[in-house]
Amino acid sequence: MAIKLVRNQIKVKDFLQLKKNLKKDFSSLKTIKLAVLGDTATQFLTQALRGLGYDHGFNLEIWEADFNQIERQVYDLSSDLFEFKPDLVLIFQSSHKLLGKYNKLDPEKQTSLATDELDAIDTMYSNITNHLSAKIIYYNYTEIDDSIFGNYANKTEASFLFQLRKLNYELMVMASKKPNLYLCDLSTLQNQEGKRCVFQPSMYVSTEMVLSIDILPYVAEKSIDLIKAINGKIKKCVILDLDNTTWGGVIGDDGLENIQIGNLGIGKAFSEFQYWIKKLKNRGIIVAVCSKNTESIAKEPFEKHPDMVLRLTDISVFIANWENKVDNIRQIQSILNIGFDSMVFLDDNPFERNIVRENIPDICIPELPEDPANYLEYLYGLNLFETVSFSNEDAERTKLYQIEAERVKVQKKFTNEDDFLANLDMTSEIKPFNKFNRPRVAQLSQRTNQFNLRTIRYSEGDIERISKSKDYATFTFTLEDKFGDNGLICVIILHKEDKESLFIDTWFMSCRVLKRDMENFVLNTILDYAKENGFLYIKGEYIPTAKNAMVKDLYPDFGFKKNDPYYILEVKNAKIKTSHIKIKK
Amino acid sequence: MPKLKQAILKSRNRGMIREEMLKQINEIFIDTLDNEDIVVEESTKAEDVDDWDSLTHILLVVAIEKHFKISFKSNEIQNWNDVGEMMDCIQEKGI
Structure with a gap:
């Protein structure tokens, strides 16, 4: 496995550790009924899901279809699937089985593989959602290039790669229109971790399992991320440190001209990091600042530095002082009125991270890599900001919180609550x-x-x-x-x-x-x-x-x-x- | 768990190598099947060990591969009759 990811403070567990969770007491956890349907063997996957669910506070009550029984379960209304009445149905049709279908097709039918599969998925979706109030999680397809055409596969509609990619794309189009269809992006996972890590041929040949033991916890993570979001457990706010997190260098010592941002030094790393934060803000994530600095000096780059991507208008709550960060973050929390478990704190300083972590255990504090060049790749891998909805009002949220801060100021002028409300x-x-x-x-x-x-x-x-x-x-x-x-x-x-x-x-x-x-x-x-x-x-x-x-x-x-x-x-x-x-x- | 190669350096004869290897495999079984009571011998077969089924077999294989830094061929995985044959297979890979 390449890099071990750290989520909250916990490293991704290996499969055996997840399996050990299965013996623990799930009785106090939130029960979610999950049906798992796969065209390959899914026993280990369900163990990984249930085991990881425990760490995230879920008692996943899993019903697993017998191997390769997807159609029978979905089309027979008296099947065990419908009797189970799941909250969620997870469907995992593997790229290997897709390749198997493709291999058997007459050449003239190869160009319609993706369309045929989509029709079948569409019908499954309708049949499940018409008869159950369940949401569907569908694993998209990890890429396999069978190298029949080489690079020319990209120019050839009949190639397997062409059909597979088309299928992944069309699935996204379908999911954007079907409110209860959620895609779990295995393809991205394989891009991040590599096919050698995701797929172990000897195991596939001897067991019909397409996911390696090492990748299972990551697939489970990706799935649980989605299940958490579906159940309202999402991150709403990111709190930024400034020096060496948002820009390179120390503004109080180096001065406005010498902080690294834009073309100066390793400024590119920080500029791109700021673009990422800006995109999150545009998506509706609240951005707050918590910095040990003199407020006027800390605000200067936001107001005056030509290369800053983030401006004061992007920040909902700006706290810069010499008090400790625990108190400051508590203050941010009380202004925003959201749970600590929906906040992410990004700080390059391990000392600050640990103090906040010890005092506010619910807050998510990634272990930012030492080299700022690695910040973004690391943060991409954590998938912190999973969501199951996006609306136009998200983009307005920053303004709403800024207005709220204004209101708080005015409220202080009125001694009587009634007068204040009447005045609004x-x-x-x-x-x-x-x-x-x-x-x-x-x-x-x-x-x-x-x-x-x-x-x-x-x-x-x-x-x-x-x-x-x-x-x-x-x-x-x-x-x-x-x-x-x-x-x-x-x-x-x-x-x-x-x-x-x-x-x-x-x-x-x-x-x-x-x-x-x-x-x-x-x-x-x-x-x-x-x-x-x-x-x-x-x-x-x-x-x-x-x-x-x-x-x-x-x-x-x-x-x-x-x-x-x-x-x-x-x-x-x-x-x-x-x-x-x-x-x- | 001591690395086998170090143990091999210390041991002078084949019997001791097998003994050390068996000890390490026993540890892997305990860890993988999460059962402290497991004692395997060279003659131990799958039906002698609780929870050693076709599924957990895969976990054992992956754990043994990682531990000895080897990889088995897919037809080897299915062909062992007992722990001893598994060990022969590991030894054939130069351990």
Whole structure:
């Protein structure tokens, strides 16, 4: 194996270490039902997945199809697959079996291999998602060049390489259109680690296994990354050190002209690193700075250096002082109001890394290589920023947090909270789910952990299904004030259980808008809906998680009566709550 | 685990080499099958050891290859009847 990767602080375990995890106690972990379907032997893969799942807090309850039974399981609705009712279906059709199919084709049919496979995958997808509420993880194809055409394969549609690459590309197109199809990129993994490491011919010949023992933990990592993202465990923020992390040299000692960035010294390494951070920021990752420096000096390059890629407008929270980094990072956390486990801290100094790690164990702190030239390749390999959604609002996030910092300043001027809220001129637009807000609703569903009453995660596909059902009423809320627009920040799904009773299936809200009476406004909206449509009761439920204690008493505080495990509000006795938010027409 | 070659330098006869090799293979079995109780002899067959099946066999092969820095041919992997034959095969590779 080439380089051992370090994720959080733990090195990638070898297969035997993962296997030892299987004997541990999984009972307190989150259970996810995973079906594994492969056209080669997958026993070791499932062991690696379950073993690694343990390290990431998952009890993967795995049902594994018998070897090479994919079609039978997927097309027979009475099969074990459908009986198992998985949350996730992992399909691994190997390049070797694909090559086997290609080898048997008449030459005139070779050009349609990719299309035929895509049709088959499409049909499998439909059959699974039509009959199960499961998401599908599909392994893309590792490259094999059978060297029949040499380089000319690239000019020859009938070559295996041409068909394989076409298939990988078309799979991406398909996944971009199918909300419940996620590709796990084995091809990239093979590019990073090399085919010699991924595939061991002697093992393949004697066992039908196409993944080497050494690569299994990496394949499991790549898969678990996806499973974590599907379950809302994602990184939202990167905190940067400055000297020798963001630029070369020490700004306080070397001065503005002498820090290495752009063409100076090894500046290229830092420029490219900054472009990477900028792209993350554009994707919606919050960028914060935590540096031991005098603030004015630390900001100077961002304001004045012509070669800096990152500017102050890219940074949501900028903290430069001589206090310790643990306290500073805690302060960043309290401003952003996101969990430490969703933050990444990049610092070239092992001493700082260790101090932060010891005090804030949840934060992810990569062991940056000593040579800055290696930063990017190393960070690429870690795959820290896995996600299962991307919407336009992501790009706006930096601005939102900067606005929030402004609001905090103004709030300090008002001694009375009510006056402050009245002064904000808040308005909210209420809309049902539609094709424009679906991606954002799904995204919030994945990533809202604190103000989330039941924490049921819905994908875009689920949201679409719910929005088309007559059994549900859906609401999205925006919040705008005189400082700016927060965008879509709250979602309600009401399930019409019967003519009398409305169940609050889903209520989650971005923590950006806490303490603005938003929850009162939302409850009033629900009440209005219930009255207009003749419902007598509103039923709520609180399902505790590690993170949602803040809404533990939401329903009792609103006057709901406990009726274990639910809370019931009688519509005729309910009072309208005060709120400074007006409905935006 | 001491490296076999060092042990071989210390040992003067073939019997001792086999003995040292068996000791190291025993360690690999314990580690790979995660079972401290395993004691293998040259005459030990797969059915004599708990969990030594066609799947874990692959893990044992990979671990032995890594340990002795050798690689087996695919038809060798399937043809051993007992631990002794596996050791013959390792020795044929110049260990």
